[in-house]
Amino acid sequence: MRIIDSKYNLDFKDLTIVPQITDLGSRAEVELDVEYITKWSKQKISGIPVISSNMDSISSITMAESLNDYKLFCALHKYIPVEDIIFHLETDKAHRTFFTIGISDEDLSKLDYVGKNLFNIPLIHIDTPNGYMIRFHDFIKKIRDKYPNSIIMAGNICTGEGYEKVINAGADFCKTGIAQGQQCMTKNKAGVGLKQVGAIYDCLQAMEENGGYLVSDGGINEPASVCKA
Numbered sequence: 001m002r003i004i005d006s007k008y009n010l011d012f013k014d015l016t017i018v019p020q021i022t023d024l025g026s027r028a029e030v031e032l033d034v035e036y037i038t039k040w041s042k043q044k045i046s047g048i049p050v051i052s053s054n055m056d057s058i059s060s061i062t063m064a065e066s067l068n069d070y071k072l073f074c075a076l077h078k079y080i081p082v083e084d085i086i087f088h089l090e091t092d093k094a095h096r097t098f099f100t101i102g103i104s105d106e107d108l109s110k111l112d113y114v115g116k117n118l119f120n121i122p123l124i125h126i127d128t129p130n131g132y133m134i135r136f137h138d139f140i141k142k143i144r145d146k147y148p149n150s151i152i153m154a155g156n157i158c159t160g161e162g163y164e165k166v167i168n169a170g171a172d173f174c175k176t177g178i179a180q181g182q183q184c185m186t187k188n189k190a191g192v193g194l195k196q197v198g199a200i201y202d203c204l205q206a207m208e209e210n211g212g213y214l215v216s217d218g219g220i221n222e223p224a225s226v227c228k229a
Contacts, residue, residue, distance in 0.1 A: 010197035012225040033071065038172035039211045040144060041151050043122070047071040047096050050226060053217065054078065054100040054127055061085075065093040075125045075153070076100050082110055086117050098125035098153055103139040115147065124150045126171070129178070131157040137169040144170025156217055158199035160206035167212035176203050180218025195219070200229070 024030065035046040052059045052067055054075040061084060064074035075098040076085065088094050099114065099121055101107035115121055126143060128136050131154070140154050154166050155175025166174040179193020194202065196219030207214050216229040 011195045012228045061088045064097040098123040100125040126154040140169035158194040163203040163206040175215045175217040177217035
């Protein structure tokens with residue numbers, strides 16, 4: 001069992017951003033768009049780096065279309081009918097939509113069905129509560145081999161060790177964040193997790209050493225937390 005040093009035991013509420021001298025006249029002048037070239041798929045992805053989480057009460061196709069209008073991303077929830085997903089991914093409203101799957105055989109079949117009906121699947125999100133399972137890493141490798149040109153986001157982990165495994169398995173983006181919700185069973189039943197700022201800190205060195213990109217998942221309860229993340 002590994003115990004994280006207490007200096008990493010931080011949430012966004014424990015941080016403030018130090019102001020710096022700027023030639024901007026207002027916060028409204030800040031440019032939020034970013035552009036990345038991904039590690040494995042070598043694809044370009046651009047927009048405002050905020051992603052709607054794949055909760056079934058939030059990330060519907062309607063939400064994805066609305067967020068895309070504002071250059072924001074959406075990870076669809078897992079329970080949307082496959083034909084609806086195919087229809088959406090064929091539209092010009094899907095540029096920033098991640099198609100979310102788990103790691104079961106049924107999820108793989110669903111992905112392959114969508115893949116056979118589309119020219120490609122630009123954005124794939126592989127989601128599991130425990131990103132430390134070897135089975136999960138093997139699944140990422142399988143998806144990377146089958147869909148080499150797709151941008152893959154996978155998680156969740158909360159340590160640098162977990163980040164390294166997920167990225168080197170073939171993910172372009174690794175989600176960090178375990179036990180951020182008050183009702184999280186992983187935290188309440190198993191005592192597993194790390195406060196969100198601590199999780200980000202612990203992954204930073206691994207990101208620098210292994211490439212890829214880090215996605216902070218959770219712990220956002222006010223607008224300022226987005227800025228801190």
